[in-house]
Amino acid sequence: MxxxxxxxxxxxxxxxxxxxxxxxxxxxxxxxxxxxxxxxxxxxxxxxxxxxxxxxxxxxxxxxxxxxxADINPSDFSRVLEARHALEELLARSAARLASKSERQALHDCAKDMRTAASEPDVQRFLQLDKQFDELVAKAACNPFASKAVAPLQTLSRRFWFRYFGETDLNPAAWSHLELMQAIEAGDEKSAVEKADDLMHYLRRQAAALVATAAPSA
Structure with missing residues (x-):
């Protein structure tokens, strides 16, 4: 089995x-x-x-x-992120409080690799590391219910990113992830929640721009 x-x-x-x-x-x-x-x-x-x-x-x-x-509808990206937002803050707070020493080191290493992927730029590698980051936070947070709820939304977000943004803005995206990983690594719960909120707002701005671009002109 x-x-x-x-x-x-x-x-x-x-x-x-x-x-x-x-x-x-x-x-x-x-x-x-x-x-x-x-x-x-x-x-x-x-x-x-x-x-x-x-x-x-x-x-x-x-x-x-x-x-x-499944098809991809640009307008769904905003809805996916709306559902993700509070869950990401919850997991960030818990991970900052509960992560083990080895998990904090793994986040540190992931942040370094993500910066490298963004600078090259290598969008497929960047998204692989984004998934690794999500899995590290999920494990460190010790909340399988929240982790299972947010995982599909994270995957859908990566699919939207690859389809509509590709290599665009990888460095700002990497920086947003880096700040969140640093806060979790440091065990700063308040900062971790703030940085998770910042990351979600950054993605939601990207989603709003996508919808505005995709909307038919009058």
């Missing part, structure tokens, strides 16, 4: 990254057989990964049509 669970997790992570980075494009249809062949995995882990991605809104399972990669 643990081996099967690890295979399902590996299948999920690979599929998630392919959807986030648009290797699997919005509206594209795939099948279990195709994914089993491409990933060189059994049907059970692939099926479990698909079910999880369906629950998170990244794929749509349609009888007789197969598995459809």
């Amino acid at each position: 643990p081996e099967e669970e690890s295979r399902a997790d590996a299948a999920y992570k690979k599929l998630e990254e392919d959807i986030v980075t648009l290797k699997l494009k919005p509206g594209e249809a795939v099948t279990e057989n195709q994914l089993t062949r491409d990933f060189d995995m059994g049907r059970t882990p692939i099926r479990e990964a698909i079910q999880r991605l369906s629950w998170e809104g990244l794929v749509v399972i349609r009888p007789r049509l197969g598995i459809i990669i």
Whole structure:
């Protein structure tokens, strides 16, 4: 069972990254057989990964049509971030209070790597590190309920970023993450909440600009 669970997790992570980075494009249809062949995995882990991605809104399972990669609607980015905002503040506060020494060091290292990815710029690596950052904070916060609630919203946010912003503004994004990681690393709960709020407001400004750009002119 643990081996099967690890295979399902590996299948999920690979599929998630392919959807986030648009290797699997919005509206594209795939099948279990195709994914089993491409990933060189059994049907059970692939099926479990698909079910999880369906629950998170990244794929749509349609009888007789197969598995459809979810569309991207620019206006949804703001709604995703609105739902994320309070959860990110809660997790930041808890992580600043509860993170172990090794978790604080891991955040320090992640911040360094994120700055490097932003300066190159390497958007795929940046988003991989963003996911690593989210997972580190989730683990340090010791609140699995909040972590499970926010994880799909974080993934959707990365997908929006890759689709609409790419390499744009990676340095400001990296700096916003850096300040939050430093606050958590320092154990400063108040600052961690403030920096989480700053990060969310930064992303929400980006989302608002996206909606304004995408809106049809009168």
